[in-house]
Amino acid sequence: MRYAYYPGCSLEINAAAYDHSVRAVADLLDIKLQELDDWNCCGATEYFSQDELTACAVVARNLALVDPQIKQLVAPCAACYLNLKKTDRLMADFPEMGAKINQCLAAGGLHYDPGRVVVRHMLDVIHDDIGERAVRDKVVRPLTGLRVAPYYGCQVVRPIKGCDNTEYPMQMDDLLKWLGAEVVDYPVKAHCCGGHMTQISEPQAFELIRRLLQSAQDYHADLILCMCPMCQLNMDGYQARVNGYFNTQFNLPILYFTQILGIAFGLDPKKLGFGKELVAAMPVLTAKLNGKLAAAAV
Amino acid sequence: MTTHTVRKKDSFLAQVIEATPGGERLLHCLQCGSCGGSCPSGPDMDYTPRTIFAMINAGERERVLAANTMWICVSCYFCTTRCPQEVPITDIMYSLKRMSIAQRLYHDTDAPALAKAFTDFVDKYGRSFEMGLATSYHLLNRPLQAMKMGPMGFAMFKRGRMALTPTKIKNIGQLQAIIRKAKELSGEERT
Numbered sequence: 151m152r153y154a155y156y157p158g159c160s161l162e163i164n165a166a167a168y169d170h171s172v173r174a175v176a177d178l179l180d181i182k183l184q185e186l187d188d189w190n191c192c193g194a195t196e197y198f199s200q201d202e203l204t205a206c207a208v209v210a211r212n213l214a215l216v217d218p219q220i221k222q223l224v225a226p227c228a229a230c231y232l233n234l235k236k237t238d239r240l241m242a243d244f245p246e247m248g249a250k251i252n253q254c255l256a257a258g259g260l261h262y263d264p265g266r267v268v269v270r271h272m273l274d275v276i277h278d279d280i281g282e283r284a285v286r287d288k289v290v291r292p293l294t295g296l297r298v299a300p301y302y303g304c305q306v307v308r309p310i311k312g313c314d315n316t317e318y319p320m321q322m323d324d325l326l327k328w329l330g331a332e333v334v335d336y337p338v339k340a341h342c343c344g345g346h347m348t349q350i351s352e353p354q355a356f357e358l359i360r361r362l363l364q365s366a367q368d369y370h371a372d373l374i375l376c377m378c379p380m381c382q383l384n385m386d387g388y389q390a391r392v393n394g395y396f397n398t399q400f401n402l403p404i405l406y407f408t409q410i411l412g413i414a415f416g417l418d419p420k421k422l423g424f425g426k427e428l429v430a431a432m433p434v435l436t437a438k439l440n441g442k443l444a445a446a447a448v
Numbered sequence: 449m450t451t452h453t454v455r456k457k458d459s460f461l462a463q464v465i466e467a468t469p470g471g472e473r474l475l476h477c478l479q480c481g482s483c484g485g486s487c488p489s490g491p492d493m494d495y496t497p498r499t500i501f502a503m504i505n506a507g508e509r510e511r512v513l514a515a516n517t518m519w520i521c522v523s524c525y526f527c528t529t530r531c532p533q534e535v536p537i538t539d540i541m542y543s544l545k546r547m548s549i550a551q552r553l554y555h556d557t558d559a560p561a562l563a564k565a566f567t568d569f570v571d572k573y574g575r576s577f578e579m580g581l582a583t584s585y586h587l588l589n590r591p592l593q594a595m596k597m598g599p600m601g602f603a604m605f606k607r608g609r610m611a612l613t614p615t616k617i618k619n620i621g622q623l624q625a626i627i628r629k630a631k632e633l634s635g636e637e638r639t
Contacts (some may be wrong), residue, residue: 159576163611164604188618189468190574195523196566199545202467203637204630211626244469250633257629307524309538316529342488342524345506349585350559352593354492354520387600425455426607428600 151279151382153270154216154223155183158230158379159191165227165379167423171408172226174421178412179210179280182420186215191232195346206247207254209237214260216267221327226272226408228305228378235269235310271306272405273377274313277321285328290416292330296411296438299334299371300326301362303381304342316340322375322407329414334369338362343381348388356395359384363392363400372434373403375410382406386428403431460509467543468536476533477501483527483537493517497527497537500544518544545553561589571627572616579610 161169161385176183189212197205213234218225225231241248241264248264255261276285300322306317314321319340326333343362344355362385366374378384386404393400404427413421413435419425424432465471477498484496487629494515495503504510508558518541548554569577582601586594596606617623 155627162575162615164578164609166608190617190623191570191576193567193570194576196563197570198542200549200567200590201546201631203633203634204627207626207630208623211623240469247469253633254626254630258619258626260622260626304522304524304526309528309536311529337490338471342522342526345522345524346562347489347522349562349581350519350557354489358488387604391596391600426609428603428607436574 151180152182152184152220154220154267155185156189156212156223156230156234158189158225158226158227160227160379160383165406165423167426168226168379168382168406170421170423171406171412174417175276175408175411175415176272178283178415178417179276180399181275182234184217184220186212186223190214192227192230194229194233199413203247203250205233206237206240206251209233209238210241210251210255211258211260212260213238213267214255214262221266222268222270224270224275224376225271227380228271228303229380231269231271231306232310234267236262238267239310243428269319269400271313271377273306273321273325276411277325279315282324285325289329291414291439291442293326293410293414293439294330295332295440296435297332297334297370297372298326298370299336299366299374300339300378300407301336301343301366301374301381301385302340303376303378304340304345306377307340321429322377325407325411326375329411331410331414334366334371335445336369336371340363340366343378343384345380345384348384352391352395355384356388356392359388359392360396360398363389363398363402366402367400371402372438373405373410373431375405375407377407382427389429401429403427403429403434413439419443460507461504463547464543466506468539470536471540471543473533473535474501474504474540477535478533479598480532482530482532483535486526486530487521487525488526489520489522493520496599501535501540510553513544513548513551514555516557517541518548519554519557519559521544546611558585558589561585569614571624572620573614574620574623575615577611577614579612580614 193208302319323333344358347355396442409422481498484490484498490496521541525538549560
């Protein structure tokens with residue numbers, strides 16, 4: 151199956167581990183990702199707090215650039231996913247606004263008809279389009295004994311009702327069961343990581359991050375999996391600061407779900423971006439997966 | 449919420465509705481408080497969304513636009529999906545941010561500075577630029593906190609997670625033409 155691929159700015163550098171593992175896993179599952187040529191930043195939440203039309207026009211350029219032969223666009227980042235989906239939805243639901251956005255696009259010689267592109271998240275593509283049988287078929291390193299907390303965050307499961315439950319999503323839980331992992335029934339799986347608050351108000355953000363780490367620790371998770379670069383940055387990058395702030399001793403590796411998928415598929419951890427996380431994941435993986443990892447082509 | 453105040457076209461309520469796609473759902477607010485109860489940061493807010501909506505209805509423009517409520521909002525959308533009346537609460541928070549910036553009523557928050565610094569890079573290069581934000585936003589607005597971020601920034605850099613130079617898209621001229629047009633049309637709307 152062929153999809154247009156929108157990596158988003160974070161996946162270029164900060165979340166390169168996500169980009170590498172998405173591409174490696176897609177390759178193995180025969181998901182053909184064609185990177186959108188000359189895509190631009192989705193603006194995250196920052197244009198929306200200044201000017202709504204500009205926010206939508208900036209996003210719509212990407213939708214307009216999708217190859218007419220391709221119907222679906224995959225975005226691994228939660229903010230990109232939501233902005234792309236939301237802009238398409240706003241254009242469809244509010245035609246007057248859609249016309250205005252197209253007036254902006256016309257200044258750049260572009261046009262977009264709402265509904266032409268279907269925006270998907272990588273998790274949804276693997277869960278729904280590839281499915282259980284094909285995923286199970288590829289598992290060569292079952293994750294038996296590894297306790298994983300699946301963390302979904304906000305912007306993929308909300309606000310637009312789509313592929314999963316807005317309160318208690320299950321797609322990543324399913325996927326992990328297919329890989330043989332022990333899945334933590336993680337109560338805060340769809341709670342907020344603080345988003346850009348780490349940049350604005352640390353006490354507020356740190357408390358939100360602490361709740362996620364505390365819950366995973368209470369449930370004896372070996373690691374937390376996430377599906378958004380902002381969530382990964384907040385829980386991994388700021389973990390040491392959170393420990394300092396609350397006098398806690400969290401030591402929880404935060405990985406992208408595609409990285410652990412790649413491990414189960416027998417891929418080389420280096421090709422999956424391992425080693426880029428600040429809280430190292432390899433010690434716990436090596437301990438829990440016994441000799442299985444040593445056999446890998448590292 | 450009663451609908452009589454919205455009849456006045458220049459009322460604050462009418463303006464908030466006008467600024468938000470689907471904003472007329474605000475007229476159906478039951479004042480049930482599901483929004484504030486669902487908010488992960490509700491306790492940090494001067495007023496929870498429910499109170500803010502009552503204040504909007506009462507025409508309390510300045511108190512609403514000077515509140516920290518919308519700047520505390522992390523856009524998690526729990527309130528939006530749980531609202532029994534389908535009020536687009538998070539989107540209303542964005543409208544209040546825009547109005548608060550336009551009328552310069554915000555205070556004690558670096559959020560508008562972050563938003564501006566972030567989008568300035570996108571306007572210029574077409575991509576966001578974290579290292580640029582570290583200087584143009586963090587060092588200028590919050591030098592003390594920026595220093596605390598040093599070790600983490602270094603750890604990120606060591607692992608190849610920080611670029612020193614921005615990436616520029618090929619057709620930046622096209623994006624800039626689109627942005628110019630959008631700003632021009634938004635400007636017309638506001639006047």
